[in-house]
Amino acid sequence: MIGFRNITRVSLKKESNIRIWCINTTQNRSYGDNSKSKKTPLYDFHEKYGGKLVDFAGYLLPVQYSDQSVSSSHLFTRSNASIFDVSHMLQTNVYGKDCISWFESLCPVNLKEMPDGTSSLTVFLNSKGGIIDDLIVTKVKDNQLYIVSNAGRMDVDKQHMQETSETYIKNGKDLKVEFLNVTERALIAVQGPKAVSALQPLTKINLENLMFMTSTVGQVAGVECRVTRCGYTGEDGVEISIPADQASSVADALLHNDNVKLAGLGARDSLRLEAGLCLYGNDIDESITPVEANLTWLVSKRRRGELNFPGADIIMRQIKEGVDKRRVGIRMEKGAPARKDAAVKNSEGEVVGKVTSGCPSPSLGGNVAMGYVPEQLKKPGTELFVNIRGKDVSCVVSKMPFVPSRYYVKK
DSSP: OOOOOOEEEEEEETTTEEEEEEEEESEEEEOOOOOGGGETTTHHHHTHHHHTOOOOOOEEEEEEETTOOHHHHHHHHHHHHEEEEEETSSEEESSSOOOOOOOHSOOOOTTTOOTTTTEEEEEEEESSSEEEEEEEEEEEEEEEEEEEEEEGGGHHHHHHHHHOOOOOOOOTOOOEEEOOEEEEEEEEEEEEEHHHHHHHHGGSOOGGOOOOOOOEEEEEEEEEEEEOOOOSSSSEEEEEEEEGGHHHHHHHHHHTSTTHHHHHHHHHHHHHHHOOOBTTTTTBBBBOOOOTTOOOGGGGGGHHHHHHHHHHHHHHHHHOOOOOOEEEEEEEEEOOOOOTEEEEEEEEEEEEEEEEEEEOTTTTSSEEEEEEEEEESTTTTOOOEEEEETTEEEEEESSSSSSSOOOOOOO
């Protein structure tokens, strides 16, 4: 989902005694002056533990910590558990008896038939079936939703939800949308195979009964929080929504466990790519449909029959007739990693697609990437070439996720 742009290189600046790193990204994204950057509720916490801070989406966040490289942090998450500060993401509460019908008018999700306390990945769609944003929605109950969406799309998402909800309300519907300010609410992700065993002693929530993509409210380290079993790494874990003034105490309580460390944006990116998860602005955007993005499963069976979501006619035609391009995984065993916009070529040397994300794979060795290729070249095992620094390097289309997911699901 949702998160940040690939980091390619950093430069060091000073701000008091904190190291501030400025990102140059693969997208020519404009970052503001660090002095104007917002701070998450965990800013002082990052300073205390040696976070190397970057301005990302207008917030100062750790790219890594002084005690670990990005690669070692990545591997620690895969074998133990790590805490990620994701407070910059937009948290939204929605209330009212018409909240489900409103939300289903924006997304192809089947909220109506989801049990209370369950969550789903979904997408806001435009009239052409393009993806405005990807997000996770929790059906708290029939008249309440909890939504987490991307920081980089915050202004777009707010406007989209505000305008559509106002239209609903003017038509006599019962609906209230409440955007949570980062000064009010923090969000941390605790990810890895030992995340839940580290969390269980701090809460009375029976985590054995909290399955993947379910959510509940309860105390964590004495603080009332919302705990959702989900994440952006392919590992088991949770996201915890915490009152802002209590975020550091909850994070500190988790860190008392030797199996838990802090991790930053760098490891978060390589973990999500190994897990085959999309990054908005790289792998998906408003010009890409769920079918092209290999996310057709997000369009629920009921909604396909009703055809009452944005771009439904285009998306259903693509499902029936196919598409010209498809998102695929790409593996390279050696050499430099492919980065965003690197050209993908066929055996005749013709440009047939492009890379949208890529990085070294600490878990597998070599490099992993994802990108778009013609439909006829999407089959795993197809041999292609990717142009890296002016040289065509052999690669192969690969199944995703590259690393098996370990979500906690009922057997």
